[in-house]
Amino acid sequence: MIPTHQKGKAKAQDFDDLDPVVTYRHVLQQNLGVRDPLRVVGLCDSDAFYAACEMVRLGITDKPLVVLQWEGIIAVNYPARKFGITRFHKLKDAKERCKELIIVHVQTYKEGEAEPGYWDNVDSRTHKVSLDYYRRESAKILAMFKEGLPGAEIEKASIDEAFIDFTKPVRQVLLQRYPYLAQVPPDAPNGADTPLPEPPPIDWGTDSHLVPINLAETESETVTEVQRDPVTWHDIALQIAAEMMHKVRVDIANELGYTTSAGLARNKFLAKLCASYRKPYSQTILRNCAIPNYLKPLEFQKIRFLGGKLGDALAKEYDVSTVADLLLADPCFRYLQILTACLEEMQAKFGENAIWVYEILRGIDRSEVKEKPAVNKSMMAAKALQKPITKPADGFHWIRVLAAELALRLNDARKERPNLWPKTLVLHASRGMSYNETSRSKQAPFPFTKEVTVDVIAAAGGKLWKELVGNAQTGPMKITVLSLGFTGIEVTEENQQSIDVFFASGIKRPREDRNDASQKRPERETDAAALPSRPDTDQHATSFTCPECHKTFSLSTKLLSSITDAEDRAQALADMKNEHADFHFAQLVAREVEPDADRVGPSSTSLGSSKKQKKEGGPKGIEKFFNRT
DNA sequence: CATTCGCGAACT
DNA sequence: AGTTCGTA
Structure with a gap:
């Protein structure tokens, strides 16, 4: 039977598993996965990461700084934000707002240079940006997560953020601190399926913010005033995870110099959401009991995976913007019975996402925190050309630059894992990137070589280029984006x-x-x-x-x-x-047409x-x- | 409101 | 094998 809905408000039963019964069996069972009622997930991301990297590199602590990519600002540190500087400001605007602004351009490859560097006068006509430094710093942070959180599952989500599933290590601590949970009492009415006893009072400490349970309550109130709701065992689990998270974050700040912000909640999307509750350098706990009031007024497009096409489609379909709006907008979103009844219609509108959205709107997210393989399956270098390529010589030139980056990155990766083998090389060229103009690619098997050099890659890329533009009989080429990449990268046990x-x-x-x-x-x-x-x-x-x-x-x-x-x-x-x-x-041809491009050369014998x-x-x-x- | 660079995966 | 999409 379907409850009638109350207009104007999302009803309590929209959020119905916020206080699940936790039994001894739950505590003692190890493989509950995403259905574990004591699941705790964290998301930790670095504050203004690229800017922070440059601050660490330059030994700057408090001064305003922005990171530049050509003419555009791509990162703004927090001191600079105080001047109202944001991404997508023009550099000139930013300078006017802050006279002392420190400006750093990202590393670039100069044409023919074997390694990227911080050059004095960069030129997008001849240079290619390199994000390599940030990748390396990112790897250091990830390594500290892994070392500092044994037993936790860790998923690198992007260059500056990682999900951490604390469920397992938290359970260990929980059983240490409350050993009586490990024994089903002899007088338990339902044996292992007996609910746990009342949890003890909790000390939330001062290392975390807590999302208020009621909207009226503000940050100015003390934690104890705000968090009046009865403590649950899940709250205890959250707090234990918060301790662990805080320790790693402090360690990262001390050892690497990066401040981070983190969120702790019962699943990934909520962890991600509440991580930005307070920034920078802070962490936030979202208790289950705080979920409804946190979600309802939220613009759903701020939710992970709803910031793109799907979110747009939802907003357009119902002409609403908040989670509460959406819960009321369509009966299908309100009650699962209806959703399943009109699943066909929903799926016509939103595909397989219908059920996912239904659950997200009520704070449910069954996606796992899954560690990624140590090495990426692909590795690519791309160059956008504000002035489209017209001559083959330009193509060979940029291929060589891209190849230089790939060679460096692959060989870098091989330092950790020799026997890394990229099975194929792909060249991709697009015309017009704003719209869906033409876009073509060509790939070929890449030979296993102990030494992957610029020359080998560039030559193979040159062949692909030849096939690509040779086959295109469409007059003069106007390529605006050129990318070269490896796919199918694997470690071969024996090469x-x-x-x-x-x-x-x-x-x-x-x-x-x-x-x-x-x-x-x-x-x-x-x-x-x-x-x-x-x-x-x-x-x-x-x-x-x-x-x-x-x-x-x-x-x-x-x-x-x-x-x-x-x-x-x-x-x-x-x-x-x-x-x-x-x-x-x-390679010889490329040199001939582009005499400056021979800085990254093969051995002199070859030349x-x-x-x-x-x-x-x-x-x-x-x-x-x-x-x- | 956006650029550029980058990665994985689905689709054909 | 090649193209498109979604996302950060």
């Missing part, structure tokens, strides 16, 4: 050294090879090294070393698994050698012979480079 392992794991060897399997094959490095001496006779080769640059290339595992015929495999290897020859040639090749086979070679399929 190309262990080709035999692939065969051992079920992939058929070529017949000849199987026949004399006892015949010893050259191993590892020597395998590759031996190849050039008998390049056309060795049917078993899966890798080769370039005589020019002395780098080793091997057929991808994908290819190896699909090609079992020895002859075909030899052909594939030959193709790869040809392609590699093209690498050198593409030397390339020059030679240029003189000997110039135009013809160019012809080949541009016309080959």
Whole structure:
């Protein structure tokens, strides 16, 4: 039966699981996951992160500072905010508001420079911004979370924020502090399913803010006045988590110099929401009993994932702005019975999001805090060109700059995890980014190489470029965004050294090879090294070393698994050698059209012979480079 | 009100 | 394999 609704107010039963019964079984069970009634999630984000990074780097503590990206302000520290400076102010406006303003431009790659740096006069026509410094600082913070919160699940949510699921470590402390919870009393009427006894009074301490339970209550009231509602065990859990959160945050501030703001609540979206209740350098607890009054007047577009298209669609459909509005706007949102009844209609409007929104509006969020793999699956570098590219030479130039960044970042990642292998390289070019003009991409397998250099990436990227613009017969190109990236990045337990392992794991060897399997094959490095001496006779080769640059290339595992015929495999290897020859040639062409772009160079031996090749086979070679399929 | 850079995933 | 989308 569906209760009739009361106009003008979201009713209490819209929020119906705020004080769930917690039993001994709940406390003792470990795998309740998102349904754990004592679940506690935190979100911690760094205050004005990019600006803070620059302050730490420059040893600035209190002065107003902004971070610049070309002409635009992308970060404003809190001292500067006191002058009314915001993002999207013009630099000139900002300077007028604050005479002492410290202005830092983000790191950029100068053309051809191997590493990004803080240069005096940056120029978006020749430089590319690098966010690498911030990535590294971000990693330091994340490492401190992991070290300081053993047992907690930690999910990096963006460069400056992370979700932390405190449920497990909090439970440990809870059982330590209140050991009687670990024993079902002999006289418990329902055994393990008996509700826990009344919790003790709570000391909220002074390290956290508490979201008021009633709107009328203001911050000026003391915590004890504001928080009159009966204490629950979930409140205790929140407070224990708050202690843990506060300790790491203080440690981070002391050791790294970054102030953070955090929120603690029973799920991710509420943690994220209340983290910004007070900023900077503070943390906020949202008790379950405070949820309804906190949510009702809130603009729902401020909720995570409702700030985009979905939120717009909801706002437009019902012409409302707050959570309470939305709860009243459509019967479907009010009661689950109706929602399921008209699910079809709802899903026509909002797809699978209908139920999600229904739950979010009443403070429910079943999404998990899930640790991300240590390395990203993709890595890309992009450049927006205010003046669209028109010549191929420009393309090669920017590809080289992007390749330089990728090389640095990949090799950086490999310091932690050698054997990191980006399986494919993708080149993406767009025309007109404001609208949905054209956008094309091209990808190709990326060879496993121990040394991933700018040259290898740039040459492979050059090939992709050739295919991309070669196929586009649409007059003169006007590319406004160019991006180059790796996808399918994985750690290979054993890299190309262990080709035999692939065969051992079920992939058929070529017949000849199987026949004399006892015949010893050259191993590892020597395998590759031996190849050039008998390049056309060795049917078993899966890798080769370039005589020019002395780098080793091997057929991808994908290819190896699909090609079992020895002859075909030899052909594939030959193709790869040809392609590699093209690498050198593409690089040569890029240099020729862009003489300044040779700062990030290969070894001098490679350069030397390339020059030679240029003189000997110039135009013809160019012809080949541009016309080959 | 927005730019640029970046990442994952869905869709075709 | 290539394109589009959503998000920060």
